[in-house]
Amino acid sequence: MNGYRGPTVQAVIVAVLGIQACGGPHSQDPVEELALPDTVTFADHVASIVRAKCMPCHRPGQIGPFPLITYTDVRRKAKTVRFMTGHRYMPPWPADTAYTRFLGERVLSARQIALILRWVDTGALPGDTANLPPPPPHLDEPPLGKPDLVVWMPDTMHVPGDARDLFMIAKAPFEIQRDTFVRDIVFVPGNRALVHHMNGGLVNYAAGAKHDVFAGHGYIDASVMKGVDAFTALQLANDDGTWPALTPSAVNYLPGMLPPMYPEGIGGYHLKRKGAILLNTLHFGPAPHDTIDRSRFLVYYAAGPPERPLKELSMGSLGVAPVHPSLHLDPGQVATFHSQYRLRTAISVLSVNPHMHLLGRKFLAYAVTEIGDTIPLVRINDWDFRWQFVYTFPHIVVLPKGATIHVYGTFDNTAESPQQPFDPPREVIGSDSPFMRTTDEMLQFFITYIDHQEGDERINLAPDVSGGASAPVAAASR
Ligand code: HEC
Structure with missing residues (x-):
């Protein structure tokens, strides 16, 4: 997996990630001393925990290997849920909350863990599940609402079912009416279960520098071609062979959590009439059978130039x-x-x-x-x-x-x-x-x-009332 952090199109850093065996914080036995209700039920105690802390990843199309939404879902996995939460392997949150606190922390309190443990140990009772509010339906809706511009990947990516990781370098070109400003760019994977990580830079072409932004390949296999060779195959260069301006890491995607969305006025970019999003890494996890992906970018315009650039x-x-x-x-x-x-x-x-x-x-x-x-x-x-x-x-x-x-x-x-x-x-x-x-x-x-x-x-970086939510990016890198 390649993470791009360099200042120009030529400079590429490969930050290689992958997946290995399970590691995690040590086991605790918090059940003692916490005043727990005698009868712990899914409806009264467990559902709210699971929806807030597990469902964002454990739902269809997300990275969790099975859904954890309904009583049946959780009951079926009760034993492993007990194990994974009791050992604090799940939800994954490596940062020590006793040291510093962050937005969107997905950690269970000792009492929440104790509730789950007691629920499982006392027969995983449903409680009055009929009266549970339905789970929030809009989890996948873009947090900033309708975008001003949607930039699609130029074509469909065919992912072979060879159960191997695939690292692509790609570009998503665009041409708009006039130069403008961008508040935020959000990556939406076409195939959430497969797309594991994306790191993208914003390419802006100076006026008259590039005739056809759509020319060239859409995707390059990074195991075959990297760096300048890949950028050449993507035809990223200006018509005169020089390189266009690049804003690195303008958009990142890591499964399971929302990208950071800072308050209005912090961050943002210039957007020229012609440009492209350069995907330095588009990482597909191992696919068990042939499948496809066509991802897109949601672009939100800003009223003016970035006041406080990142x-x-x-x-x-x-x-x-x-x-x-x-x-x-x-x-x-x-x-x-x-x-x-x-x-x-x-x-x-x-x-x-x-x-x-x-x-x-x-x-x-x-x-x-x-x-x-x-x-x-x-x-x-x-x-x-x-x-x-x-x-x-x-x-x-x-x-x-x-x-x-x-x-x-x-x-x-x-x-x-x-x-x-x-x-x-x-x-x-x-x-x-x-x-x-x-x-x-x-x-x-x-x-x-x-x-x-x-x-x-x-300055408070937490979500604002207008829905411009600010949540940490988190990576489930495998
Ligand atoms: C950030 C995303 C994310 C969150 C949040 C999350 N999970 Fe997971 N969970 C995963 C992924 C990905 C896997 C597969 C991990 C692997 O293959 O090692 C997984 C695996 C599991 C497993 C199966 C472990 C096994 O080896 O069979 C259980 C059980 C589980 N999660 C429970 C939970 C519970 C309970 C919560 C909430 C308290 C939770 N998870 C929150 C992403 C998440």
């Missing part, structure tokens, strides 16, 4: 601050690596995104100000390669000028490492090349921010 700071592998010592693991070795970066100006942080590969076990990021205050950012105590989320803070977090951001990643290259790809363990190198393998390691930390202004810490 910026990204990338630390660690391939970023502005190197990893110390350089990332390298001998067989059997457990080691912690560090990256630090001192801010020359204050920044107002919206979201953070930790990234490691299979051998990652723990992740910690915080900032220390010049007067020694510590500002916590994110802590992951039990890294799981499959769940790589973009975490959005409820309020902007201001990191003052002169603050130093510290990132620590712990890797386990022993045979017992939960997602160890090699038997026996091998020497593993950190990749400092944009084209790496899943089995190479990375330590990366991405910070999405805006330039600081006085009072930013009071």
Whole structure:
């Protein structure tokens, strides 16, 4: 899986993701001490938990392997639901909520877990399910309503049923009446069960620079062709052979959760009359039989130019601050690596995104100000390669000028490492090349921010009343 973070069309970073065995936080036994009702029923206690915390992924067409909506659905899976929630494997939420809080946290409280456990242990009673309100029907509706522009993938993608991951590089060209401004772009997979991840940049052609934006291939198999070769096959270049302007990571999709949607005025892009969305990665999970996908982008216009454009700071592998010592693991070795970066100006942080590969076990990021205050950012105590989320803070977090951001990643290259790809363990190198393998390691930390202004810490990033919801992106990467 390739995650694009570079500043121009030529620069591509491949952030390889995949899926391995189940890992997760440790088991707890919270049933004691919580005053639970004697009779726990689906209708009275369990339905509301399942709808809020499980159904977003466990419903038809989503990434969860089976639906968890009705009494029958949950009852049928009661034993595994008990196991997965009791061990806090589900819902997946790797960030430690005792360290920092984020929007859209999908975690169960100790009491909610205890309720589920008691419900299962006392016979999974239905209760008065006839009086349950129907589950919310509009989960798949675009959160901002009707888009101003829909950009379709140029043609249908045929995904072979060979049960293998497929990584495509693709473009979705468009031509509109006049130059305008964009508030948000939302990716809508045609085949939700299959599309695992998409990272897209916005290509804008200067006036007169490109005659036919629709020429060229729509999809390129990234295992066959990458980087500049792929962009050439897509005919992304201007007519004179130079490269057009690219806004990286303008639209991302990770299964299971909504993309971050910041309040109006934060973020946004210029949109030229001719352009394209460049899908640096369109990752299809293994398909058991031949199938198709045709995805689309919903584009929402803004009244004016971006007031506060989004910026990204990338630390660690391939970023502005190197990893110390350089990332390298001998067989059997457990080691912690560090990256630090001192801010020359204050920044107002919206979201953070930790990234490691299979051998990652723990992740910690915080900032220390010049007067020694510590500002916590994110802590992951039990890294799981499959769940790589973009975490959005409820309020902007201001990191003052002169603050130093510290990132620590712990890797386990022993045979017992939960997602160890090699038997026996091998020497593993950190990749400092944009084209790496899943089995190479990375330590990366991405910070999405805006330039600081006085009072930013009071800006609430939670959903606003007009429905411009703000929820963290989360990744179920497999
Ligand atoms: C972010 C999306 C997401 C959320 C939220 C989520 N799940 Fe899952 N769940 C998945 C995916 C994907 C799998 C398949 C995982 C795998 O293959 O390892 C899964 C697997 C499961 C399994 C099967 C495990 C097995 O090995 O058979 C159970 C049971 C389960 N989830 C229960 C729940 C419950 C209960 C909740 C809510 C409390 C929940 N899930 C919330 C995505 C999610």
